[in-house]
Amino acid sequence: MNITPKLLDCLPLEMKRIINNYEAINEIRISKGCPMGLTVGNKTLITDYVVSGDELEFCLQRICKSSMHTYFDSIKKGYIPFDEGYRIGVCGKAVTDDGNIRNISEITSINIRIPTRNYKVPKALLNTVSHSNGILVYSPANIGKTTFLKALINHLSSPPHNKRMSVIDCKGELYTHKNNSSIVDYFVGYPKYDAINMAIQNMSPEIIVCDEIGLTDDVSPFVECANCGVCLICSAHAVNSKQIMSRKNIRKLIDLGVFEAFVGIKISHGERIYDFKKREDLIS
Amino acid sequence: MKTLGLLIVFLSIVSYGFVISRSTKNEAVQSKELLRLMIHIKDQIKHFNKPLGDIYTSFESENSAINTFLHNLCITDWDNALENTENLQTSSKCKSIIREFGKKLGKNDYTSQIEMCDYYINIFEKEVELLCSLSPQKTKISISLAFYAGLLLLIIMW
Secondary structure (H helix, E strand, O other): OOOOHHHHOOOOHHHHHHHOOOOOEEEEEEEOOOEEEEEEOOEEEEEEEEOOHHHHHHHHHHHOOOOHHHHHHHHHOOEEEOHHHOEEEEEEEEEEEOOEEEEEEEEEEEEEEOOOOOOOOOHHHHHHHHOOOOEEEEEOOOOOHHHHHHHHHHHHOOOOOOOOEEEEEOOOOOHHHOOOOOOEEEEEOOOHHHHHHHHHHHHOOOEEEEOOOOOOOOOHHHHHHHHOOOEEEEEEEOOOHHHHHHOHHHHHHHHOOOOOEEEEEEEEOOEEEEEEEEHHHHHO | OHHHHHHHHHHHHHHHHHHHHHHHHHHHHHHHHHHHHHHHHHHHHHHHOOOHHHHHHHOOOOOHHHHHHHHHHHHOOHHHHHHHOOOOOOOHHHHHHHHHHHHHOOOOOHHHHHHHHHHHHHHHHHHHHHHHHHHHHHHHHHHHHHHHHHHHHHHHHO
């Protein structure tokens, strides 16, 4: 089974029993009063096991280490950071104030995404990519962008490259397999744009790594970063290069020349396929 | 032989008085430590927003009962931790406040948690003040009572 004991500890006994029947689970979906859902490979299965409100509360308390106050800001943003690279999405009933989420009155669903652990990024690709100034990695959700970024961080911070890096890790996903190098600095949980400015001003990085960009209109910190001579390595959600070009904020960055190389990841017949493109190829 | 027996009875009653007085003192000391723990929890949430497990392990106390209680807190909830810490001495009123405080801990957002902590710390502080102010009197009374009870028994049985 691909789920670690730490996560299993957060689940009620009956759920564990069901999960134990499957080899490679990608997602566990828990909703109050609904049957538990599992994504195994490409298939989504609905089990017969109905999750009660108490069981959902049990999972939530365990995941939050009985400390909702610590995770409430991220809960308002729809996720709970968890060790070992798991991504835990939550949603429920929001209390809003002037269009802003003020509180979550009830959490009704939890989606646990299990990271892909046992695949290696081809070294030849890492070598090719590492010579580019500004790299954007894109793929649909749960395909391996974060794993690719982690591999790239390890590759570039090791000899012969030895690049000084600042990793802007808002959700604590890149930090989970923290690189044991003094030349990689992690900004965990900082707001993205503040962290970029802090990194440039104080940590003198040669490379800044940032997960999931393009969700807000303000692209100026990234442009600033490129103008300061700092190379950017980012990831974004997109199925193909056409989609990446149609994302307004990312398009702005591409047009300004922030990214020089693009790596698309997709899965075909159970294998990961990497599509490496130069900026000129993408624009044309 | 009779004198020796009576002396033993007298000394036992007096030493029982000392045991009670020590337990009264412990009650005050441990309640103060529990108050310190509550304040520590509030401060750690307020300034660092830390998870409870980290907060418990960062608390330092020289009192062995409080350390056992903290150890129990890391593996179970407040209710069970209170039950399982046999040498934890505090008044029943303090225990019920602590129990309620523990039940509400970690179940809400940051602001509500701070407000909740403030509320229970205030109540608990008053209770501890009362306990501490009564402690010297209680200690004195229990020793005197034991001494006079022993003396009375000595006179009756002579």
